[in-house]
Amino acid sequence: MIQGEAIKELIPQREPVMMIDTFYGATATEGKSGLTVTSSNVFCENGKLREMGIIEHIAQTSAAFNGVKNKQANGEDSAPKLGYIGEIKKCQITRLPKVGERMETQVVVTAEALNVTLMEATTNIGAETIATCQIKLFEEE
Amino acid sequence: MSKEEIIERVVALLSEEFEVEADVITPEANIKKTLELDSLSLVDLVAAIDGEFGIKTNGQEMNQVQTFAELYDFIEKKQA
Numbered sequence: 001m002i003q004g005e006a007i008k009e010l011i012p013q014r015e016p017v018m019m020i021d022t023f024y025g026a027t028a029t030e031g032k033s034g035l036t037v038t039s040s041n042v043f044c045e046n047g048k049l050r051e052m053g054i055i056e057h058i059a060q061t062s063a064a065f066n067g068v069k070n071k072q073a074n075g076e077d078s079a080p081k082l083g084y085i086g087e088i089k090k091c092q093i094t095r096l097p098k099v100g101e102r103m104e105t106q107v108v109v110t111a112e113a114l115n116v117t118l119m120e121a122t123t124n125i126g127a128e129t130i131a132t133c134q135i136k137l138f139e140e141e
Numbered sequence: 142m143s144k145e146e147i148i149e150r151v152v153a154l155l156s157e158e159f160e161v162e163a164d165v166i167t168p169e170a171n172i173k174k175t176l177e178l179d180s181l182s183l184v185d186l187v188a189a190i191d192g193e194f195g196i197k198t199n200g201q202e203m204n205q206v207q208t209f210a211e212l213y214d215f216i217e218k219k220q221a
Contacts, residue, residue, distance in 0.1 A: 086181045111188035113200025118184045138181060 001025065002068075010067035011060050016042045019057040023064045024104075026072070031065030033057075034104040037097045048096040054103070054131050058121045059085050061105040062135050066117065082140040086116060091133035101125050107135070115139045147216050150193060151209070158189045168210035175209075196220060 002010065002023040010023060020033040035057050037044065043053025066083055097103050105123040112118070116138050123131035148168075156163040159176040166175060178186060187203050190196070190212075196219040206212050 111184050111191055113184035113187045113203060114180065116181055116184040116200070118188050136181060136184065 002064075007064070010064040012063075013060060016040075017056065019043075019053065019060045020064060023061075023068065026065050026068040028069070029109040030106060031061065031068060032104060032106045033061040033064055034102060036102045037099050039099045041099075044099060047099050049098075049103075050096065051093055054093055054097070054123060055088060055091065055133070057103065058105055058107075058123060058131070058133060058135060059088070061121065062107050062117075062119055062137050065107050065119075066137060066139060084138045084140075086136040086138040087134075088136075089134050091131070093131045095128075095130050097125055097130065103130065105131075110134075142217075142220060144213060144217060147194075147213050151190075151212065151216070154189055154193050155186075158185065166209055168208065168213070170209055171207060172209060172212060173207075190216065194220065 003021065007018065007020060007023060008014065011018070011020070013019070020035050022034040024032040024034065037049045041049060041053060043050050043056065063083055070081055071078060103123050103125050105121055107119040107121045110118050110120050116136060119135050119137065121133050121135055122129055152163050152166045155161070155166060155176060161176060172178065176186065183200060183203060187198055187200060191198055194216055196216065198219065206215050
């Protein structure tokens with residue numbers, strides 16, 4: 001499990017737009033992260049995390065997953081590769097998390113082609129799925 | 142699965158997934174031009190074919206497949 005400052009080794013974002021507080025771990029094809037919504041979150045409005053915040057959380061989960069995968073493949077000291085979100089589609093958000101709630105997102109690789117990875121993301125609060133989408137990550141060589 | 146069945150399923154799948162008319166998917170047509178694939182959307186083709194036929198391909202293999210006829214052969218070999 002990766003938390004706190006160590007998260008910064010996986011993703012390029014910094015406060016106030018860091019949207020994961022824990023990365024639980026990864027296999028070759030799956031990764032999972034979490035975030036507790038706080039009132040100081042820049043994507044919060046009227047006590048709820050807005051849609052952009054959920055999407056940013058999913059995007060950062062996929063970036064962190066790729067970061068961990070690269071470290072597993074190339075060693076802990078390997079320099080992180082630069083990645084870009086190529087596309088987000090089939091996004092469904094059924095409700096917005098409230099301040100104090102904890103959301104957890106799992107990404108699963110469904111296909112890889114050259115340096116592009118396609119993932120399915122599912123965001124839960126407890127057992128309730130609140131968001132799903134397909135995310136495409138492009139990684140520089 | 143017969144070659145005819147593969148062709149039928151590929152045409153139905155790709156015309157829906159990439160929103161093209163089924164009649165433009167001819168054996169000799171170039172896949173990338175017909176489906177307007179770029180480096181980002183090639184992975185969508187891999188995902189669609191893998192999901193439909195339960196096979197595991199990679200981008201390098203798929204990148205070498207030029208026409209739909211080659212794609213049908215590729216799927217047939219993968220399933221053998």
